[in-house]
Amino acid sequence: MVKKISELRADFPILDQTVNGEPLVYLDNAASSQKPKQVIQKLVDYYEHDNANVHRGVHTLSQRATQAYEATRDKVKRLINAPSEREVVYTKGTTEAINWIARGYAQKILKPGDEIVLSYAEHHSNIVPWQQVCEQTGAKLVYLDLNKRGQVELADAKQKIGQKTKLVSLAQVSNVLGALNPIKEIAELAHANQAIMVVDGAQSVPHMPVDVQALDIDFLAFSGHKMLGPTGTGILWGKRELLELMSPLDFGGEMIDFVELDHSTFKEVPWKFEGGTQNIAGVIGLGEAIDYLLSIGLDQIQAHEQALMADVLPKLQQIEGFELYGSPDPKDHLGIISFNLAGLHPHDTATVLDMEGVAVRAGHHCAQPMMRKLGVPATARASFYLYNTQEDADKLVDALQKTREFFK
């Protein structure tokens, strides 16, 4: 059943409410998305009918829970076109996934003088884990610049990715500017230098088709809660041979084969990473979220957001004192627009918008190096998703005009 975008709003009960007396316009999707009733119901069903621990029992409930928990791997495989569901590891989110790559893989291979290449636009969760690894190994961080469209520039990458580079880690889509990076080209460059390509897909996987084989990347991290799934879920995908080399970080139950008194053997990939009782309900809910996204089609979602951007960005730019960060071209904004109103701190802007029922984020968006590059302490950010409508976009424009009036 293919649903029209205009029909799916009814699937999101939370959107049907007023905030400060105004209909809610939820434009903070880059921080976390809302959940359709299908996902919420899946959690309820699981707890009402199937709840049990996984991989630990012959009894029927444990079998059912295990089957549903494992089924999500296959859905993730389809979502990102992974070669095998055995390469799909469950995590708490993007942050945990990147930390695991950093500590379980990179820390083992890096030597003093080796280089890790990032960009100025990275989220703190794609900076701080690498800083920690550098402290442990003596490796260094190198940052790629951004061009006027807010993307890393291939020419700059060619300068900075070289023989010393062992790993490149980039967000496919920036959570501040919304710009799409040329991941395939950068991955090629990384591989030409025998470096590993890590991609932070937190803002891309929920919004566009992502194909790990076509991009030819080595690791991909993303978060379930930003793509209609429950909080506390995320995915680490990695090429099988790299996951084999990567060490687990959570040792204990679930992840072992045999435990002797002074040593143990671990399960195979991916289970060796999943120590302790996992977020079983969350993973099952994430599976439902993926079904939902795939039933609509990621290409449809991307086209819908693109149409919204093409409509709203010119309108926003007509507001007096509207300062846009990143590219003036709507095509360079994958649902994300960061801005300020001249002379106004984004906290003030966001408070006025909230009074109008419009939820946006104000702050540094966990990207302080990016803020420094932009030369601002903070920005406001409106981020759209599949259930946002033309009316939502118009309400944002209207509320920003009112903000201008209020502070006149």
Next chain:
Amino acid sequence: MSLSSLDNLYRQMILEHANQPHHHGNLPTADKQIELRNPTCGDVLELAVKLDDSGKIADVAFSGTGCTISQASASMMTDEVIGKTPAQVAEMVEAFSEMITAKTDKDYEKLLGDAVVLEGVAQFPARIKCATLAWKAIYQALQEGGHEHE
């Protein structure tokens, strides 16, 4: 909702202080200096304090970046603390925080002067940290010493 509820937050006096903050800048001869950050939004506040011979606040100055509420609050705080002892300031800081989080029927105006216009922040929980930043800074500068200058 009409934006009139915002008038409780953005009172005229608050907008004036934010647009033209008092005691803005720095104090080359400061006795105490401190830099505080609001990690959730990246705002930075630098505060410099000069004490007189009896230990009272002789002068104070602030700089940094922040929203209307944090700038106005800092400006009003500087107006109110000059001439006060560190013990009096501590009492004011406590009263300010109480006023916007758990108001009692205390006479806040007597303790805080014009800064009572910030009481409307209580209805905007997301903005409480903006309002308290400067008060925390003066408290820490005096109690914990900030950086002592020779």
